[in-house]
Each structure stands twice: as structure tokens, then as C-alpha cells.
Amino acid sequence: MDRATARAELLRGLQLAHAGELGAIRAYLGHRLAVKRPAERNAITEILKDEIRHRRCVGRMLAEAGAAPDPRAEKKLDRVGRLIACVCRIGGWFIPMYGAARLENDNIVEYEIAARLAWFAGFEAWIPELLEMAEVEWDHEQTLRTLAARHWLWKLAPKWTPPPPRASIREQFDNWTRDPVAVERQRFRLVR
Ligand SMILES: [Fe+2]
Ligand SMILES: [Fe+2]
DSSP, X not given: OOHHHHHHHHHHHHHHHHHHHHHHHHHHXXXXXXXXXXXXXXXXXXXXXXXXXXXXXXXXXXXXXXOOOXXXXXXXXXXXXXXXXXXXXXXXXXXXXXXHHHHHHHHHHHHHHHHHHHHHHTOGGGHHHHHHHHHHHHHHHXXXXXXXXXXXXXXXXOOOOOOOOTTHHHHHHHHHHHOHHHHXXXXXXXXX
């Protein structure tokens, strides 16, 4: 993959991540209001703080590259987040918890892809932060999946493959950088 293509794909991915984090913030604000138990409310507050930090971090990266958030994507994900927040208020306990865990599972991969594109595009300085954000999304998936799995509806709901161990995020990244061809092949497998 050439540097210019990687840069363009990376910046597009960061624009989508920036908007996605806004959607997550809106959704978790609604979700936090919908849960009653203090331990669950605290867990969602911590996740919410992480998403705010992620959005700032991605926004800073875009600015460093001379790019900016995409207003259309921001508007769209803002609406999606608000809609999810409404669903949280009326959707009972299980659906918001299950849905959030499932979305977090995709967020892990999103930052793993961004780290690989950063490697191709010459933004090596961003890699530790991008991998750390993937790890934090891993934490979110685990927290929410563990909570959702306590509900009786969990047995009936379709499952996704849980992500590989947290440590594999960095291990896999290091392996890929040793074999750029495999990196590229893997990347295309990751992109849905
Ligand atoms: Fe996030
Ligand atoms: Fe998250």
C-alpha cells in the first residue's frame, strides 16, 4: 500500500471514528440515565469519559494532519446517538446493554485498522495511542458483554465471537509490522 492511499484511508477512518465517538457519547448519556443500579451507572460513566477522551484524541490527530472532522458524518452520528439514547429510555435494560457491547466489539477493530494505516502512512507517532484506544474499546466490550450476559435474555440472543485476548492487540500489530505483505492482506480481511 502506498503512503498517499494509506494517508487518505487513515484520515477518512479518523473522521468516521471522530463522528462515531460523538454518537457513542450521545448514546451513553441516554444509557446512563436509563440504568438504575449505581455500579452499572458508574461503569457507563467511566466508558463515557473514555469516549470523550477518544474524540479529543482523534480530533487532535485530524488537526495535526491538516484535516478536519466531516460535518455530514458528525451530523449523522449525532442523530444516531440521540436515537439510541431514546431507545435506551424505552427499550428496557437488556437491549441497550447488548447493543452497546456489540457496537464496542466493532470499535476495537476500527482502531486496530487505523494503527496499521498510520504505520503505512508514516504517522508512527500515533500508533501507541491508536492501539491504546483499541484496548480501551476491548475493555468496554468486556464490561458491557459481562453485564448483558447476566440477563436471562442473553441465552436467547444471537452471539458474536468475543474478541481475542487484550494482549493480542499489540502482539498482532508487532507481528504484522514484521511482514508488511501479511499486514496488507490482514487489513483487507479486517475491513468489512
Ligand atoms: Fe471510543
Ligand atoms: Fe467504546
